[in-house]
């Protein structure tokens with residue numbers, strides 16, 4: 072069963088939690104009990120089998136048919152090969168490549184599955200005839216969600232992205248999506264403004280009632296939705312199994328995991344994996360210049376009142392990190408009163424400070440660091456020079472933070488980096504880092520040059536993007552989002 076981080080909801084089934092996306096009057100759904108599993112039981116399974124086992128633990132009420140369809144997505148025509156998440160050895164690090172799905176970012180690992188979970192889940196919310204998925208994206212969730220939900224009967228999807236806050240490839244991927252049920256909207260504002268507005272709509276009784284008249288219920292494909300986090304737990308077990316299979320670790324040995332972090336979803340999935348019994352020593356949270364999280368782990372203060380930077384890792388340009396609420400719920404020993412207070416303060420004052428016990432526990436579970444723009448470029452350059460491996464800027468943030476962690480801690484535990492995007496999604500930045508003299512402002516030319524320079528193939532979903540027809544898209548300001556939705560859907 073699932074409960075609210077803010078203690079403001081009755082217990083819900085997993086299906087209800089997924090259908091609702093978030094707690095209707097604020098708060099996020101968390102599992103009341105985190106199931107334990109012996110990872111030894113899992114090591115003979117293929118990826119789909121592993122996913123099936125883990126998803127079933129959290130959603131026992133799901134039908135076998137839905138489960139089969141959900142885990143059936145991890146097949147070669149969608150994820151490149153039999154192994155949807157290969158662990159590649161680069162120097163002393165294991166790089167877990169999570170970007171072999173249709174949109175070349177790790178979001179596919181969950182967003183290909185979510186529509187299947189949601190289809191059955193919606194039936195548990197009786198009043199719903201149609202579902203309107205609202206998505207705020209810092210770049211990658213948008214396209215992955217559009218692909219996942221494209222032409223799914225009974226579902227429509229509207230994606231909001233910051234007009235100048237995503238890469239050229241990310242924007243073109245979204246605006247060229249086919250499908251009659253997809254809507255893409257550019258917002259004059261940053262990701263936090265998009266996300267806050269969308270969350271506000273989920274919590275607005277007036278909007279919910281108005282859309283109910285049109286037979287719509289809202290849901291979310293952002294990682295505030297439990298259905299997004301759940302499939303992400305799987306690949307940490309998968310990474311461990313691969314490291315053990317190739318002899319990098321002995322069975323039962325501890326590993327570290329480093330995650331380039333924005334909304335704290337991906338690293339939270341690793342936290343759940345650890346709580347379920349996966350032998351993890353350190354979880355390391357890596358931020359870019361928008362380092363609100365690493366500052367929190369240093370000071371215990373979460374302060375979003377700070378400059379917002381547009382960086383070369385745009386999918387991490389986030390100051391209000393949604394899933395941090397779930398993490399703090401667990402770190403405060405499930406104290407929903409405290410969580411309620413902190414997040415009310417965040418809304419009214421722009422910051423909050425946790426008590427020393429919560430901070431101590433948070434620090435015990437997660438180490439944190441950040442990398443600036445020069446360090447990201449230098450890390451991409453050095454990794455290519457020394458290992459011939461091409462990092463995307465988000466993964467480079469994690470590699471840099473990892474190296475710093477090694478240097479300061481002296482820890483030599485085998486460490487896995489969650490690699491979240493194909494370098495071709497950010498080809499301009501990557502090319503300029505590896506071979507500055509070849510840099511070009513033309514993003515499409517960058518893709519070609521990066522490919523010929525490195526010998527790496529351009530992922531099929533990114534080929535010919537510049538030739539595709541761009542759909543008509545709406546542009547709006549954050550405050551007009553509710554009106555635009557009414558105009559588009561009612």
Ligand SMILES: *Cc1c(COP(=O)(O)O)cnc(C)c1O
Nearest residue numbers: 211333334335336337386491492
């Ligand atoms: C979404 C995203 C992240 C951040 O993941 P969170 O789950 O939001 O912390 C990092 N890198 C890339 C490439 C992403 O698309």
